[in-house]
Amino acid sequence: MKDEKKKESIFKRLTPYVGQKGYMLYLAMALSAVSGVMLLMPMVFIHKIVSSIVLSGVVEATLVKGNAIYAAIFAGAGLFLYTIALLLSHLFAFEVEENIVKISVKQLIDKPLGYFSNRESGKIRNIIVDGAAQTHSFLAHQLPDIAMTMIAPVVLLIFFFVFDWRLGLASAVPVLLGLGLIAGMMDKKTKKLRDEYFSGLANLSAETVEYVRGIPVVKTFAQSVESFERLYSLIIDSKETVMKMTMGYKNKMSLFEAASSSTAFFLVPAALLIIAEGGDIRQVLGNTVIYLLIGPAFGTFIMRSATISQYTYFASLAIDKIDDILDYKDLSYGQRDNPQDGIEFKNVSFSYEEEQVLQGVSFKVSKGEIVALVGPSGGGKTTIARLAARFYDVDEGEILLGGVNIQEYGKEALMQRVAFVFQNSKLFKMSLKDNLLIGNPNATETDIERALIHSGSKEIVEPLEQGLDTMYGTKGTYFSGGEAQRLAIARAFLKDADYIILDEATAFADPENEQIIQASFKKLSHHKTTLMIAHRLSTVVGADRILVVSGGQIAEEGNHEELLKKGGIYKDLWEEYQRAVNWKLGGQNG
Amino acid sequence: MLSLIYSVNNIISILGKYKKSVRLGYLAALLESFMAFTPYMVLFYIVKVGLERAYEMKDFYLVAAAMFLSVFLRALFKRWQDKLQQDKGYYAFSDNRLRLTDHLAKLNMGYYTEGNIGNFSSVVTTDIVFIEEYASSQMGIAVSSTTNLITSVLFLFFFDYRLGIVYVLLLALALYGIDCLVKAMKRNVDVRQKKFADLSSGVISFIKGMQTVKAFNMQRERSTILESEIEKTQESSLDLVRDVHRAILFFNVFSALPVALMVVFVSYWMIQGSFDLAYGIGFIVSSFVMFMPVMLMGNAAEVLSVSGAAIERYKEMMSIEEMKDHRDTSFQIDKMNICFQDVSFAYEDKEVLKNIHLEIKEKTFTALVGKSGSGKSTIANLIVRFWDVEKGEILIDGKNIKEIPQEELLSNISMVFQNVYLFHDTVFNNIAFGNTDATKEEVIEAAKKARCHDFIMALEKGYDAIIGEGGATLSGGEKQRISIARAILKDAKLILLDEATAGIDPENEKYIQEAIEELVKSKTLIVIAHRFSTIQNADKIVFLEDGEIVEEGSSEELLALDGKYKRQYDFYRKISASDES
Incomplete structure (x- = not known):
C-alpha cells in the first residue's frame, strides 16, 4: 500500500497539501507553456526578415519594421507571462509549504505520547520543515519550467520541418547526438559512480557530525585528530570518487555541450550540399540562418529536463520521509467519562518494537492510595507509568480505570481526570500566570496562590519584578530544571485531577530543589489515587504500598517495613541506597 | 556584474593552492568563447559569398574545416576549463574539509557547547556540500559567460565600431538588470533564512511541549x-x-x-545603406546568442548568492581564533601541583571568577562547593584550558x-563529567580510546575496575558490540x-570529577561510586561537589559564592568556622535526616 503510494506522481502526492490554491498551479503551468511558445515566436519573424533580405537583396523598411515589432511584442509578452507564472508558482509554493507544516503538525498532535518518547524532536522537525522547504523550491522554480520544457520541444520540432525539412534533419543531428550522450552519461558505470559519490557525501556528513561531537573527548584523551582515520579516509575517498566521476562523466558532459551547440557544424555542410544539388541559393541561405537559432535552443531544453527530473526526485523523496515519520498507528478512544475508583492492571504485557518490557503484570491501586514503583532501570517501572497514562496501548491484558477499560474513555475525559508530572516538564513562552492556568483555565487568584505555596514555587515567583506576569523565556527568565519542575507541579495542583502519575526524576535537581519537590509531591498526592515512580528510595518510605518491578514483572509488593522484613530485592536496594547516600569519596586514600 | 565578480572572487578566495589554476581557467574560457564564435564567422562568410557569387568546392572545404576545428577545439577548451576550475574546485573543497576539521580541533574547548556543535555540523555538512555541488559549476558558467561577453565586444568592434558601442551600452543595461536581481536575491536569502529559523523553532518547541x-x-x-505563528511567518513571504x-x-x-x-x-x-547586407543578417541572427550569456549569468547569480552566504559562514568559522599551543617546549608535568594566581575570568561579559587564589597540592583531594553559577565548574574548565584566563595565571608545577x-x-x-560522549564504535574501542597502546587484557582489566565487565559480557557481542544507532x-x-x-x-595524574555524575542513574549509583573509587586511587583529585556527605574526606573544601572563594579548609575546619559552609551543611543534614526517617 505504502509503496504503491510512492510510485504516484509528485503532483498527486502533493494534492492533500494544495488546499484552495490549486488553481494557481494550473494557471502557472498554463501561463508558462504559453510563454514558452511566445518566446520562440520571434524566431519566425526574424526568419521573415532575413529571408526577405536574402531573397530580394534589398532591405524593405516596412517589412523589417513590422516583423521586428511583432518579434518584440511576442518576446515581451512571453517574458511578462513567464514572470507572472513564476510569481504564481512562488505563491503556490509558499502555500503548499505552509500546508505541509500545518497538516503534519496537526497529525503530530493526534499521535500517542509514546510516539514522542522514542523519536527525537530535532529529527521530526528536520524532516517536516526541511521537507516542506524542499518541496517549496521544487514547486517555485521547477514547476513553471516543466510546462515550458514539455511544450517548447514540440514547437521546435514543428519548426524543424516547417521551413526546410532537409535542413531540419541536419540540425536534428546534434540534438540526437546530445540525447545519445546523455543516455551514455547515465550508463551503469557512471550511475554507480554518482551513487557512490552521493552515498559518500552522506557518510561524510554523518562521520563529520560524529567528529565534531567527539572532538572534546579526543582532546581530553590527548589523542591527535588523526585518530579519526575513518573521517580522513572518507574525505580522501570522496575526492577520488569525484576524480573518477569527472573522468567518466564530465568528459561526456563537455562533449554534450559542444555537440548540442554545434548546429552549424552539420547545418552548413548540408546547406552547401543542397545548393550544390541545385537548390535555390537564397532560400537555402535564409533557412539556414533560422536553423542556426533553433538548433541550440533544443539542446537547452534537453538539458533542462534532466535537471527537472532530478529536482522532482528530491521533492518526492522529501514527501516520502514526511509520510514515513508520520506513519504511526493512532490510538482510538471511547465515549466514557468520569471514572470512579482506582487503577487496575490485569495481566498486562507490553513490548517496544521487538523487546518485551512487561510480562503479565497485575496490580491494583485503590482509590486514594499511593503506590510507588521501584526497581532497577530497564525493569519496566517507567513503562507501567506510561501505560497508565495511555502513552501506549497494551499488547495483552487490560488496564482498568474505575473498573472500566482505559481505552473506553474519551480522550478529553481521560486527560482531565489524570494528571501526570514527568521529567522535562515544559513551560511555554507566555506569562507565568498563563502557564499555570493551563492546569485549569477557570482557576481563581486564590487557587493560584495556593498552588504556588503547595508546590514551593512562591519563592521563585516573588523575586521577579513583574511577578506572575513575567513572560517565560524572555531574556533572563529561564529557570533551572528544579525550578521549572516546581512550577509544573503548581500546574498539576491547579488541575486537581483524581489520578496522579508521577515520575520523581529528581536526579538532576540540587539538594534544595530535591527537598522542596519531594515535599510538594507528598501534598499533591494527598487523598488522590497515585502511582509514582521513585528513583530515590527516600521518597517511597511513606507510600501505602511499594511495588518492586524487576525484569518486566512485579517481584515484591508491600509497604516499606514489610518489604524490609522480607529481606528480598527491596532490602538490598534499600541498603545500597543508604550506602550511596552516605558515600564518602576517597575513603581509601584520604 | 560587480556583485557577480564579487561572488566569483569570494569562491576563489577559499580555493587555496588551486587559485592559480582557476585563474588560468579564465584563459581557457576565453579561448572557448573564441571557438564558440567561429561558426558565426563562418556564417558571415557564407552569406557574404552567397550574395556575391556562386559557391565553389573550395568554400565547402574551407567551411567544413573551420567548423570541424571549432567544434573540436571548443570541446577541448571547455574540458580544459572544467579541469582547471570545476575539478580543481572539488579538490580544493576536499582540502577545505581537512583544513576545517584540523581547525576545529584547535579551538578552545569552551566553543564546544551544544549550540555551537550544531552550527559547526551544519557548516561542515550542509554548507560545504552546497558550495561543492553548486558553486564551482556555477562559477564556471559565470566565467564562461563573462568571457563570451568580452569576445562579443571584441568581435563587434572589429566589424563595426557603431555596433560595438551600441552593444556595450545595451550590455551595461542588461548587467544592471543582473545586479538588481542579485540584490533582490540577497535580501530574499536573508529574510527566508530568518523565517525558516523562526518556523523551525516554533515547530520544535511544539513537539517538545507535546507531553x-x-x-x-x-x-x-x-x-x-502554532498555526498562527506559521501563518505570520509566511505572511512576510508575500512581500518577499x-x-x-x-x-x-x-x-x-x-x-531581452x-x-x-x-x-x-x-x-x-x-x-540607410551604411551596413553590409551580409553582415547585417549575420548580426541579426547572432544578436540572440550574444545576449544569451546574460541569461545564464542571471541564473548563476541566484545560486551564487545562496552559496555566498554559505561561504561567509565557512569563513567565519575558519576565523575563530585557534588556541595557542606550545608544541615545541618539552616541559613535562611531574607532580601536578596546581596554583591559581589572582585569576579572573568573564564569560560573555558576565564575570564568573574574581581574583581567585587557590593552591592544590599533588595527590590531595579538593572539593569545590557552591550554588550553581558560583563558578565551581569554571575552575575545573580553566585547568583543562576549555578557556584561557584573561587575568592572572594558572600554574602547574x-x-x-x-x-x-x-x-x-x-x-x-x-575528566569525568555528566555528559558522556561515546563513539559509534565498538565497546572495546571506546574504552581503548583512553590509551591506544593498551592490550586487550588491560582494557578488560579497566572495564572490570569500572564495574563495566558484567554488563558488557551480557551484550550479544560483548566487547565487539557497536554502541549507538543500530547497536547496543x-x-x-x-x-x-x-x-x-x-x-x-x-x-x-589529575582527576576532575563532577559528582553529579554519580547520581545520573540512581540505581547504578553504587557501581558508579565503586568505579570512581578505583579511578581516584592515589591521584590528585578535584571534585565539583553536590552532596555534602561525599566530600567529608576532602583535604580541602573550597566554598564559592558569586565567583569568589568565601571559605576554604577541611570539613572540620569549616564547621568550626561556623560560617556559610556550616549553614549549608546543616541544611543538607536536615534533608538527609528526612531521607532516613
Missing part, C-alpha cells in the same frame, strides 16, 4: 497558536515574492530588450599552563561507567 500539551488537554489551543519578482521582470526585460534593439539598429543601418604543550597537559588529566543501547549509568573505564585506562 505537557496532552497532559493538560490543550491540543487545540497550542495548535492554533513581490520584491523578487519585480527584480526578475526587470532582469528579464533588460536582458537589447536583442530587439540590436535588430532595430542593424536594420536601420542596412536601410610552577609553569603557566598556556606554555605547557596541550597534549602534555591533557594526557595528565582525566546503554543506560546513562552504563555509559558513565564506560567513560570511567576509559579514564582508568588513561591513568592520568
Whole structure:
C-alpha cells in the first residue's frame, strides 16, 4: 500500500497539501507553456526578415519594421507571462509549504505520547520543515519550467520541418547526438559512480557530525585528530570518487555541450550540399540562418529536463520521509467519562518494537492510595507509568480505570481526570500566570496562590519584578530544571485531577530543589489515587504500598517495613541506597 | 556584474593552492568563447559569398574545416576549463574539509557547547556540500559567460565600431538588470533564512511541549497558536515574492530588450545603406546568442548568492581564533601541583571568577562547593584550558599552563563529567580510546575496575558490540561507567570529577561510586561537589559564592568556622535526616 503510494506522481502526492490554491498551479503551468511558445515566436519573424533580405537583396523598411515589432511584442509578452507564472508558482509554493507544516503538525498532535518518547524532536522537525522547504523550491522554480520544457520541444520540432525539412534533419543531428550522450552519461558505470559519490557525501556528513561531537573527548584523551582515520579516509575517498566521476562523466558532459551547440557544424555542410544539388541559393541561405537559432535552443531544453527530473526526485523523496515519520498507528478512544475508583492492571504485557518490557503484570491501586514503583532501570517501572497514562496501548491484558477499560474513555475525559508530572516538564513562552492556568483555565487568584505555596514555587515567583506576569523565556527568565519542575507541579495542583502519575526524576535537581519537590509531591498526592515512580528510595518510605518491578514483572509488593522484613530485592536496594547516600569519596586514600 | 565578480572572487578566495589554476581557467574560457564564435564567422562568410557569387568546392572545404576545428577545439577548451576550475574546485573543497576539521580541533574547548556543535555540523555538512555541488559549476558558467561577453565586444568592434558601442551600452543595461536581481536575491536569502529559523523553532518547541500539551488537554489551543505563528511567518513571504519578482521582470526585460534593439539598429543601418547586407543578417541572427550569456549569468547569480552566504559562514568559522599551543617546549608535568594566581575570568561579559587564589597540592583531594553559577565548574574548565584566563595565571608545577604543550597537559588529566560522549564504535574501542597502546587484557582489566565487565559480557557481542544507532543501547549509568573505564585506562595524574555524575542513574549509583573509587586511587583529585556527605574526606573544601572563594579548609575546619559552609551543611543534614526517617 505504502509503496504503491510512492510510485504516484509528485503532483498527486502533493494534492492533500494544495488546499484552495490549486488553481494557481494550473494557471502557472498554463501561463508558462504559453510563454514558452511566445518566446520562440520571434524566431519566425526574424526568419521573415532575413529571408526577405536574402531573397530580394534589398532591405524593405516596412517589412523589417513590422516583423521586428511583432518579434518584440511576442518576446515581451512571453517574458511578462513567464514572470507572472513564476510569481504564481512562488505563491503556490509558499502555500503548499505552509500546508505541509500545518497538516503534519496537526497529525503530530493526534499521535500517542509514546510516539514522542522514542523519536527525537530535532529529527521530526528536520524532516517536516526541511521537507516542506524542499518541496517549496521544487514547486517555485521547477514547476513553471516543466510546462515550458514539455511544450517548447514540440514547437521546435514543428519548426524543424516547417521551413526546410532537409535542413531540419541536419540540425536534428546534434540534438540526437546530445540525447545519445546523455543516455551514455547515465550508463551503469557512471550511475554507480554518482551513487557512490552521493552515498559518500552522506557518510561524510554523518562521520563529520560524529567528529565534531567527539572532538572534546579526543582532546581530553590527548589523542591527535588523526585518530579519526575513518573521517580522513572518507574525505580522501570522496575526492577520488569525484576524480573518477569527472573522468567518466564530465568528459561526456563537455562533449554534450559542444555537440548540442554545434548546429552549424552539420547545418552548413548540408546547406552547401543542397545548393550544390541545385537548390535555390537564397532560400537555402535564409533557412539556414533560422536553423542556426533553433538548433541550440533544443539542446537547452534537453538539458533542462534532466535537471527537472532530478529536482522532482528530491521533492518526492522529501514527501516520502514526511509520510514515513508520520506513519504511526493512532490510538482510538471511547465515549466514557468520569471514572470512579482506582487503577487496575490485569495481566498486562507490553513490548517496544521487538523487546518485551512487561510480562503479565497485575496490580491494583485503590482509590486514594499511593503506590510507588521501584526497581532497577530497564525493569519496566517507567513503562507501567506510561501505560497508565495511555502513552501506549497494551499488547495483552487490560488496564482498568474505575473498573472500566482505559481505552473506553474519551480522550478529553481521560486527560482531565489524570494528571501526570514527568521529567522535562515544559513551560511555554507566555506569562507565568498563563502557564499555570493551563492546569485549569477557570482557576481563581486564590487557587493560584495556593498552588504556588503547595508546590514551593512562591519563592521563585516573588523575586521577579513583574511577578506572575513575567513572560517565560524572555531574556533572563529561564529557570533551572528544579525550578521549572516546581512550577509544573503548581500546574498539576491547579488541575486537581483524581489520578496522579508521577515520575520523581529528581536526579538532576540540587539538594534544595530535591527537598522542596519531594515535599510538594507528598501534598499533591494527598487523598488522590497515585502511582509514582521513585528513583530515590527516600521518597517511597511513606507510600501505602511499594511495588518492586524487576525484569518486566512485579517481584515484591508491600509497604516499606514489610518489604524490609522480607529481606528480598527491596532490602538490598534499600541498603545500597543508604550506602550511596552516605558515600564518602576517597575513603581509601584520604 | 560587480556583485557577480564579487561572488566569483569570494569562491576563489577559499580555493587555496588551486587559485592559480582557476585563474588560468579564465584563459581557457576565453579561448572557448573564441571557438564558440567561429561558426558565426563562418556564417558571415557564407552569406557574404552567397550574395556575391556562386559557391565553389573550395568554400565547402574551407567551411567544413573551420567548423570541424571549432567544434573540436571548443570541446577541448571547455574540458580544459572544467579541469582547471570545476575539478580543481572539488579538490580544493576536499582540502577545505581537512583544513576545517584540523581547525576545529584547535579551538578552545569552551566553543564546544551544544549550540555551537550544531552550527559547526551544519557548516561542515550542509554548507560545504552546497558550495561543492553548486558553486564551482556555477562559477564556471559565470566565467564562461563573462568571457563570451568580452569576445562579443571584441568581435563587434572589429566589424563595426557603431555596433560595438551600441552593444556595450545595451550590455551595461542588461548587467544592471543582473545586479538588481542579485540584490533582490540577497535580501530574499536573508529574510527566508530568518523565517525558516523562526518556523523551525516554533515547530520544535511544539513537539517538545507535546507531553505537557496532552497532559493538560490543550491540543487545540497550542495548535492554533502554532498555526498562527506559521501563518505570520509566511505572511512576510508575500512581500518577499513581490520584491523578487519585480527584480526578475526587470532582469528579464533588460536582458531581452537589447536583442530587439540590436535588430532595430542593424536594420536601420542596412536601410540607410551604411551596413553590409551580409553582415547585417549575420548580426541579426547572432544578436540572440550574444545576449544569451546574460541569461545564464542571471541564473548563476541566484545560486551564487545562496552559496555566498554559505561561504561567509565557512569563513567565519575558519576565523575563530585557534588556541595557542606550545608544541615545541618539552616541559613535562611531574607532580601536578596546581596554583591559581589572582585569576579572573568573564564569560560573555558576565564575570564568573574574581581574583581567585587557590593552591592544590599533588595527590590531595579538593572539593569545590557552591550554588550553581558560583563558578565551581569554571575552575575545573580553566585547568583543562576549555578557556584561557584573561587575568592572572594558572600554574602547574610552577609553569603557566598556556606554555605547557596541550597534549602534555591533557594526557595528565582525566575528566569525568555528566555528559558522556561515546563513539559509534565498538565497546572495546571506546574504552581503548583512553590509551591506544593498551592490550586487550588491560582494557578488560579497566572495564572490570569500572564495574563495566558484567554488563558488557551480557551484550550479544560483548566487547565487539557497536554502541549507538543500530547497536547496543546503554543506560546513562552504563555509559558513565564506560567513560570511567576509559579514564582508568588513561591513568592520568589529575582527576576532575563532577559528582553529579554519580547520581545520573540512581540505581547504578553504587557501581558508579565503586568505579570512581578505583579511578581516584592515589591521584590528585578535584571534585565539583553536590552532596555534602561525599566530600567529608576532602583535604580541602573550597566554598564559592558569586565567583569568589568565601571559605576554604577541611570539613572540620569549616564547621568550626561556623560560617556559610556550616549553614549549608546543616541544611543538607536536615534533608538527609528526612531521607532516613
